[in-house]
Amino acid sequence: MFSLTVRDHFMIAHSFNGETFGPAQRCHGATYVVDVTFKRPDLDRDDLIVDIGLASQVLGEILAEFHLSNLDELEEFRGRNTTTEFMARVIFxxxxxxxxxxxxxDTAKGLTAMCVTLHESHVAWASYEGAL
Structure with a gap:
């Protein structure tokens, strides 16, 4: 299996509901480093997995939807805990x-899987991986 990873980042504010989250129930910020790994069993006719430029551009556009936003204020997330795990799946x-x-x-037509990893800090991260 071949894989290629692109990286970007975004900053958000949010809070969590439930005693499990302790002080994180209050509004706080996070800066996520995002790694997206694209996978396919064979390279395309140009020996590529996916176009790095397009992958980086589209990832940046998706992250821009959330960058410098308070996720608590977005209707689509109302009633959800926008944990690192949750946001990895949203981006996926x-x-x-x-x-x-x-x-x-066209190269992306050969992709079979993808993994999105959000690094919350240098000691903690979460991923969501699935088939395409």
């Missing part, structure tokens, strides 16, 4: 739709 789903719509070019 948006990228998967972009792949399906051809936004990552």
């Amino acid at each position: 789903e948006r990228l998967a739709k972009a792949v399906q719509r051809g936004r990552l070019g």
